[in-house]
Amino acid sequence: MNKVFLILSREYLVRVRKRSFIVMTLLGPLLFAGITIVPVWLSNQAIEERVVYIKDETGLFREKFKNTENTRYIFVEIDLEAAKENVSEHLTPNLLHVPAIDLEKPSGIVFYSNSNPSFSLVNNLKSTLKSEIEEIKLDRSGLYRVVIDNLKVSIDIDTINLSEGTEKESNVGVATAVGYIGAFMTYFFIFYYGTQILRGVIEEKTSRIIEVIVSSVKPFQLMMGKVLGIGAVGLTQFGLWALLTIIISTSLTFAFGVELEQPPAGVNQVVDMPDGELSGTDKEKTQEIFQAIFSQDYTLIIIAFIFYFLGGFFSLWRLVCCCWFCY
Amino acid sequence: MEALIAKNITKEFIGHTTLDDVSIYVPEGSIYGLLGPNGAGKTTLIRIITQIIAADAGEVFLADKKMAPSDIFRIGYLPEERGLYKKMKVGEQLLYLARLKGVPKTDAIRKISLWLNKLDLEQWWDKNIQDLSKGMQQKIQFIATIMADPQLLILDEPFTGFDPINANVIKDEILQLRDEGATIIFSTHRMESVEELCDHIALLNKSRKILEGSKQEIKDAFRSNTFSVEHHGEIGELPEGFEMCSSNSNGVGTFKSEIKISNGAGGNDLLKCIIEKVEVISFIEKIPTMNEIFISKVNEG
Numbered sequence: 001m002n003k004v005f006l007i008l009s010r011e012y013l014v015r016v017r018k019r020s021f022i023v024m025t026l027l028g029p030l031l032f033a034g035i036t037i038v039p040v041w042l043s044n045q046a047i048e049e050r051v052v053y054i055k056d057e058t059g060l061f062r063e064k065f066k067n068t069e070n071t072r073y074i075f076v077e078i079d080l081e082a083a084k085e086n087v088s089e090h091l092t093p094n095l096l097h098v099p100a101i102d103l104e105k106p107s108g109i110v111f112y113s114n115s116n117p118s119f120s121l122v123n124n125l126k127s128t129l130k131s132e133i134e135e136i137k138l139d140r141s142g143l144y145r146v147v148i149d150n151l152k153v154s155i156d157i158d159t160i161n162l163s164e165g166t167e168k169e170s171n172v173g174v175a176t177a178v179g180y181i182g183a184f185m186t187y188f189f190i191f192y193y194g195t196q197i198l199r200g201v202i203e204e205k206t207s208r209i210i211e212v213i214v215s216s217v218k219p220f221q222l223m224m225g226k227v228l229g230i231g232a233v234g235l236t237q238f239g240l241w242a243l244l245t246i247i248i249s250t251s252l253t254f255a256f257g258v259e260l261e262q263p264p265a266g267v268n269q270v271v272d273m274p275d276g277e278l279s280g281t282d283k284e285k286t287q288e289i290f291q292a293i294f295s296q297d298y299t300l301i302i303i304a305f306i307f308y309f310l311g312g313f314f315s316l317w318r319l320v321c322c323c324w325f326c327y
Numbered sequence: 328m329e330a331l332i333a334k335n336i337t338k339e340f341i342g343h344t345t346l347d348d349v350s351i352y353v354p355e356g357s358i359y360g361l362l363g364p365n366g367a368g369k370t371t372l373i374r375i376i377t378q379i380i381a382a383d384a385g386e387v388f389l390a391d392k393k394m395a396p397s398d399i400f401r402i403g404y405l406p407e408e409r410g411l412y413k414k415m416k417v418g419e420q421l422l423y424l425a426r427l428k429g430v431p432k433t434d435a436i437r438k439i440s441l442w443l444n445k446l447d448l449e450q451w452w453d454k455n456i457q458d459l460s461k462g463m464q465q466k467i468q469f470i471a472t473i474m475a476d477p478q479l480l481i482l483d484e485p486f487t488g489f490d491p492i493n494a495n496v497i498k499d500e501i502l503q504l505r506d507e508g509a510t511i512i513f514s515t516h517r518m519e520s521v522e523e524l525c526d527h528i529a530l531l532n533k534s535r536k537i538l539e540g541s542k543q544e545i546k547d548a549f550r551s552n553t554f555s556v557e558h559h560g561e562i563g564e565l566p567e568g569f570e571m572c573s574s575n576s577n578g579v580g581t582f583k584s585e586i587k588i589s590n591g592a593g594g595n596d597l598l599k600c601i602i603e604k605v606e607v608i609s610f611i612e613k614i615p616t617m618n619e620i621f622i623s624k625v626n627e628g
Binding site for chain 2: 003006007010014203204206207208209210211212213214215216217218
């Protein structure tokens with residue numbers, strides 16, 4: 001047993017001291033923290049005001065584009081060619097041209113811009129035009145918006161987890177996502193560290209030190225020490241990742257004043273909706289998701305990770321052993 | 328008493344018999360040379376003794392007891408193809424290998440510094456193995472092999488890669504270990520080191536043992552009763568039973584002759600006979616070198 005421990009500590013120390021281990025341990029959490037923090041941070045940044053010039057030849061949309069915090073709409077009456085010229089000369093950055101269209105088959109609408117327009121901006125323009133045309137068509141067909149709205153039903157099923165005795169709201173979507181991420185992490189760790197065992201064996205075989213080692217210890221002890229040592233490296237890395245991710249996320253949150261608990265604006269494309277703010281239900285939903293993320297049972301997740309990591313790792317080890325004994 | 332006996336060892340690899348009923352008897356406290364041309368099965372035999380691979384048939388006894396897996400700690404093995412962990416420090420690595428052999432930590436540290444000092448490597452303690460020259464790596468591996476004071480040392484080609492000075496240092500260490508009571512099995516192609524070091528030898532060829540015994544016995548067995556004589560003047564006709572093989576003059580009246588005795592007479596009889604005829608400067612029995620024995624036996628087999 002003492003020998004196993006000796007081998008284990010060598011395998012562990014040699015790997016933990018490697019530059020690649022240190023780099024990976026530091027970069028991993030930075031990446032995770034980056035993934036969680038950066039979008040939130042970005043969306044909290046003040047967005048430069050955009051001005052969209054609209055040349056509306058139908059005259060139907062004049063009052064329909066509502067200015068928001070970030071986007072201002074100005075209707076122009078000048079000639080299309082002159083307006084286009086203005087765009088290319090940077091006088092007016094964006095131009096929406098709505099020609100005289102057939103409402104049954106609206107086509108020919110063009111957006112001119114001197115840079116690549118953002119997805120959300122074009123989407124906004126599209127949805128405004130769409131809803132306005134729908135409105136007009138509704139009117140023409142003699143239907144009332146109220147009737148249509150009344151026909152729509154929205155069903156929400158609340159899922160409550162009763163397994164721990166207390167009623168706990170759960171979120172199927174978030175639980176699935178956490179499951180997927182966990183599965184990916186387990187998969188990654190098993191394969192990465194499984195490969196490490198193989199590489200260790202290859203190193204010993206090519207350098208021929210294996211002959212010296214197996215004339216000192218039993219092959220089983222060598223393999224056991226190796227597997228446990230490398231497994232311990234994996235768990236160390238996982239632990240450090242978890243710890244560093246928490247530390248970095250927290251400190252970044254403080255540093256940039258980002259409040260994670262708040263639904264970050266911008267996670268949805270609804271931010272630039274013509275009516276300005278997020279609708280009440282959207283806000284609630286985002287809140288719910290965040291609540292669900294924070295209410296996951298992380299102790300259970302970590303224990304499950306360790307369990308599956310070790311399980312998978314040892315099954316892989318059996319495979320390696322087969323190769324070993326085929327030598 | 329024998330330190331190690333390998334009895335009737337047979338090992339087959341797919342389609343090829345590497346060892347065919349080979350037995351060796353290694354006397355305690357001797358340096359035992361395991362000789363043979365390439366591919367004779369020397370390394371396979373050593374791997375069977377060190378339990379790296381198992382024999383198909385046959386048994387190995389260490390100090391008269393059938394070898395058990397735990398006996399491996401009493402053997403020090405220096406493989407032919409050397410290897411160390413390249414990215415480990417010298418001291419760390421030696422400590423690790425010593426502790427794997429069961430040497431307690433404090434003892435191991437003391438011994439490592441002693442040996443590193445002895446072989447002039449003390450300033451390399453904290454350097455990575457990959458920064459060392461090949462010769463230095465060999466020395467480190469030699470230290471790793473002998474650090475646990477093994478009863479039986481198996482050295483596979485211990486001198487390859489060493490310059491003559493370092494080869495001498497290692498040779499002296501091997502002799503000293505023998506004097507301290509260790510038994511050494513020593514596999515090599517280099518006949519001059521066999522001549523110098525070995526007390527006993529076994530010769531393997533084509534998977535079989537073709538010769539075994541003490542160096543002296545073997546040399547005696549291969550004596551051809553030929554004498555090399557240096558003398559002034561020509562010997563001329565020799566009596567019955569003495570046969571002149573060759574006689575060459577060096578130009579200033581000195582001759583070098585080889586005379587074979589074929590009738591069972593001794594060296595003294597030959598000397599008496601020629602002393603009457605010429606002035607003898609030197610008179611030496613021609614004893615075959617290990618190299619000659621090796622070549623003749625291998626060619627014969």
